[in-house]
Amino acid sequence: PMISSLFSWFADPAHWAGPNGVPARVLEHLGYSVLALAIAAAIAFPVGVWIGHTGRGRRVVVALSSALRALPTLGLLTFLAIVLDIRLREALIPTVMVLVILAIPPLLAGTYAGLQAVPREVVHAARANGHSTGQLIGQVELPIALPMAVGGLRSATLQVIATTSVASYLGLGGLGRYLFDALAVQDYVTMLAGAVLIAVLALLCDGLLLLVQRILTPAGLRARG
Secondary structure, three states, rough: HHHHHHHHHHHHHHOOOOOOOOHHOOOOOOOOHHHHHHHHHHHHHHHHHHHHHHHOOOOHHHHHHHHHHHHHHHHHHHHHHOOOOOOOOHOOOHHHHHHHHHHHHHHHHHHHHHHHHOHHHHHHHHOOOOOOOHHHHHHHHHHHHHHHHHHHHHHHHHHHHHHHHHHHHOOOOHHHHHHHHHHHHOOOOHHHHHHHHHHHHHHHHHHHHHHHHHOOOHHHHHOOO
């Protein structure tokens, strides 16, 4: 009965139109996710490049990343909303903060691991050819490290899209509305539909990033793989 009810839910045109329809909720969900990922990348990518290139601060970053991963998302969101005295129209601030905190560890790990995986003989050869530090990073290390960095982005994207539903906890939109609103009235079919939509969206984004990752992988590395 639940499966047939789920198919009926998706077949209902009313669920695909208006501000509460699936397309609108998907766009809201993606908007929150992309904003958080962009901010997290702006923080994590330069730090990851610096750590990967210099080899400094890795232990501190690993410890910090582990601590950030252990934070309970919903609890942290509630804490920030209370401490910042957030009103409904400002709910995006703590929501994005929580998602950024969630996204930084995999982005950071993928970036610095990618640079540290660059063969040392390649780095030494580039220096011997007169490459400056900027040229070494931009022309040698980053092209080789990009596939692994995108792997970190894939991991962060999956986590963020799956967790962005907490935005609805503070009254925002997104696919989480199907979960929180339906839970209040015990509409389990709508809750299941929301969970399916979040899972499908996460998988589609992961597939797209996997394609990007393969495109960015140098031909030599693909052949070696």
